[in-house]
Amino acid sequence: MSRERAMVPDAEFRSYYGQPIIKDPLWHEPHMPVYLYLGGLSGASSLLAAGCELTGRDRLAAPAKIAAAVAGSAGAAFLVAELGRPERFLNMLRVFKPTSPMSVGSWILAAQSGLAAVAAGSAVTGLLPAVGRAAGLATGVTGPMMATYTAVLVSDTAVPSWHAGHRELAFLFAGSALASAGAVAMVAAPHREAGPARRMAVIGAAVETVASEVLERRLGILSEPYREGSAGRLMRAARVLTVTGGALAAVSGLTRWRTPSVLSAAALTAGSLCARFGVLRAGRASAADPKYTVVPQRERVAARERNRAGG
Amino acid sequence: MSERVGFFTDTSVCIGCKACEVACKEWNDVPDDGFVFRATSYDNTGGLGASTWRHVAFIEDFTERGDRWLMSSDVCKHCTHAACLDVCPTGALFRTEFDTIVVQADICNGCGYCVPACPYGVIDRREDDGRAWKCTLCYDRLRDGLEPACAKACPTDSIQFGPLEELRERAAERLATLHEAGVAEARLYGERPDDGVGGDGAFFLLLDEPEVYGLPPDPVVTTRDLPSMWLWAGAAAVSMAAACFGAFARGPRR
Ligand code: SF4
Numbered sequence: 087m088s089r090e091r092a093m094v095p096d097a098e099f100r101s102y103y104g105q106p107i108i109k110d111p112l113w114h115e116p117h118m119p120v121y122l123y124l125g126g127l128s129g130a131s132s133l134l135a136a137g138c139e140l141t142g143r144d145r146l147a148a149p150a151k152i153a154a155a156v157a158g159s160a161g162a163a164f165l166v167a168e169l170g171r172p173e174r175f176l177n178m179l180r181v182f183k184p185t186s187p188m189s190v191g192s193w194i195l196a197a198q199s200g201l202a203a204v205a206a207g208s209a210v211t212g213l214l215p216a217v218g219r220a221a222g223l224a225t226g227v228t229g230p231m232m233a234t235y236t237a238v239l240v241s242d243t244a245v246p247s248w249h250a251g252h253r254e255l256a257f258l259f260a261g262s263a264l265a266s267a268g269a270v271a272m273v274a275a276p277h278r279e280a281g282p283a284r285r286m287a288v289i290g291a292a293v294e295t296v297a298s299e300v301l302e303r304r305l306g307i308l309s310e311p312y313r314e315g316s317a318g319r320l321m322r323a324a325r326v327l328t329v330t331g332g333a334l335a336a337v338s339g340l341t342r343w344r345t346p347s348v349l350s351a352a353a354l355t356a357g358s359l360c361a362r363f364g365v366l367r368a369g370r371a372s373a374a375d376p377k378y379t380v381v382p383q384r385e386r387v388a389a390r391e392r393n394r395a396g397g
Numbered sequence: 398m399s400e401r402v403g404f405f406t407d408t409s410v411c412i413g414c415k416a417c418e419v420a421c422k423e424w425n426d427v428p429d430d431g432f433v434f435r436a437t438s439y440d441n442t443g444g445l446g447a448s449t450w451r452h453v454a455f456i457e458d459f460t461e462r463g464d465r466w467l468m469s470s471d472v473c474k475h476c477t478h479a480a481c482l483d484v485c486p487t488g489a490l491f492r493t494e495f496d497t498i499v500v501q502a503d504i505c506n507g508c509g510y511c512v513p514a515c516p517y518g519v520i521d522r523r524e525d526d527g528r529a530w531k532c533t534l535c536y537d538r539l540r541d542g543l544e545p546a547c548a549k550a551c552p553t554d555s556i557q558f559g560p561l562e563e564l565r566e567r568a569a570e571r572l573a574t575l576h577e578a579g580v581a582e583a584r585l586y587g588e589r590p591d592d593g594v595g596g597d598g599a600f601f602l603l604l605d606e607p608e609v610y611g612l613p614p615d616p617v618v619t620t621r622d623l624p625s626m627w628l629w630a631g632a633a634a635v636s637m638a639a640a641c642f643g644a645f646a647r648g649p650r651r
């Protein structure tokens with residue numbers, strides 16, 4: 087800790103009465119972070135379900151498909167509630183704009199939640215098995231897109247700690263999605279069938295932990311908001327919960343008792359949620375303090391001038 | 398497409414009268430933005446927002462730099478590469494025939510994405526109305542061949558309106574005059590077409606560093622890095638599929 091501090095001295099900068107330069111991201115709690123969580127859960131559950139479909143594991147596939155469908159629709163509801171004019175939600179699907187991650191994301195969400203609902207509906211009712219299977223396999227493609235587009239959504243802004251963290255956030259969200267989907271399927275499926283879900287949870291927890299570690303260390307001054315204040319507390323809580331949950335998931339398959347699985351699932355879910363809330367708050371903090379806008383931009387200007395002077 | 402128009406705001410002659418703020422409100426029917434005594438300076442609107450489309454900044458600089466008052470009327474920059482426009486998912490934000498950026502209030506669904514996308518913190522959402530608002534560069538007046546209300550009202554010609562090319566020439570001349578007169582700290586802001594937003598349609602002559610006026614020193618349109626962001630998200634998505642494959646590959650089938 088103290089070494090980092092020594093490496094990043096308190097930056098000198100000027101501002102207009104300490105006021106923020108950019109606007110606060112409007113996204114609310116709990117809507118936005120819960121949406122990020124649900125999108126990840128839906129996407130990775132679909133991936134798990136598609137894997138089951140291809141390897142003939144029906145009893146693990148069913149709960150994964152249901153989780154994908156429920157999380158997809160619940161996520162959409164949170165997203166609509168977040169709008170200033172919810173009744174105009176469909177304006178999102180008025181155009182397809184590749185330059186807008188929210189436009190691209192709305193289409194991904196529409197495809198993912200629609201296909202996941204068809205796949206789950208068919209699995210539950212037994213109707214139209216061929217259609218259900220095709221939809222389920224298609225969510226194997228839309229699912230990972232659903233889980234990771236949200237990293238682009240938050241980073242494609244002027245919010246300094248999000249924009250600079252776009253690489254790490256993509257993997258943080260991917261890992262978090264795998265962990266949360268593994269967690270739900272692990273307890274929803276019969277204990278003996280849950281092997282792939284457990285392994286998915288372990289891999290996800292590892293990826294999430296490494297990505298958040300990098301995020302909190304490698305962005306220079308822009309890592310600070312991920313370590314400080316309430317965002318820092320949430321990120322640290324996420325770390326502990328995810329590592330604990332991952333370790334429990336790894337051993338849960340060795341016993342016949344369900345308790346370790348249940349504890350693991352609870353810890354992983356809480357860890358994933360904490361990470362999403364932490365990322366939102368870190369972005370907010372980096373938008374609110376003009377330091378995070380001015381100092382990196384000043385460094386950029388200085389570097390350019392050095393280059394020019396150096397020929 | 399008509400000629401690109403814009404503003405050149407020469408802050409060296411701004412007297413802080415706020416006629417621009419008032420004219421903008423009157424013409425565009427912009428609602429009340431609160432009566433706040435900020436206790437920092439004569440600034441009482443604080444910054445640009447959904448209901449403040451022109452904002453006069455007051456910098457009371459009584460430090461070792463000398464006793465001086467800096468005043469500057471800020472506005473939407475009508476960026477060449479406008480992040481707000483790029484990220485708007487509904488197409489509510491569009492580029493007009495004058496190369497200005499305008500929100501169509503009947504289409505905006507208040508997603509709020511444009512708000513944190515703007516590198517200058519200009520556009521914002523009105524919470525009672527749920528939609529995003531900002532300066533339109535008086536789109537209605539331009540279509541009738543009139544100049545925007547703020548420029549019309551400015552008593553010192555600090556706010557100059559006109560074809561962008563002409564304004565750039567005028568600004569270069571003004572800068573040279575000031576430099577000759579010994580005002581070494583005078584500088585232009587946002588006039589270069591090769592900056593991070595491709596140049597501003599509304600640019601400034603400042604007497605100190607931009608951040609002192611609450612402006613970002615080196616703004617970049619966020620979508621410049623969008624291809625790289627999608628690449629990383631794509632890599633993460635593929636890794637998820639690989640992780641899933643790994644989860645099934647190991648262990649007994651049942
Ligand atoms: S200054 Fe902000 S609101 Fe104005 S055009 Fe540029 S990005 Fe859009």
Ligand code: SF4
Binds near residue numbers: 484487488489506508
């Ligand atoms: S708030 Fe309105 S103008 Fe802004 S991005 Fe959303 S739909 Fe577009």
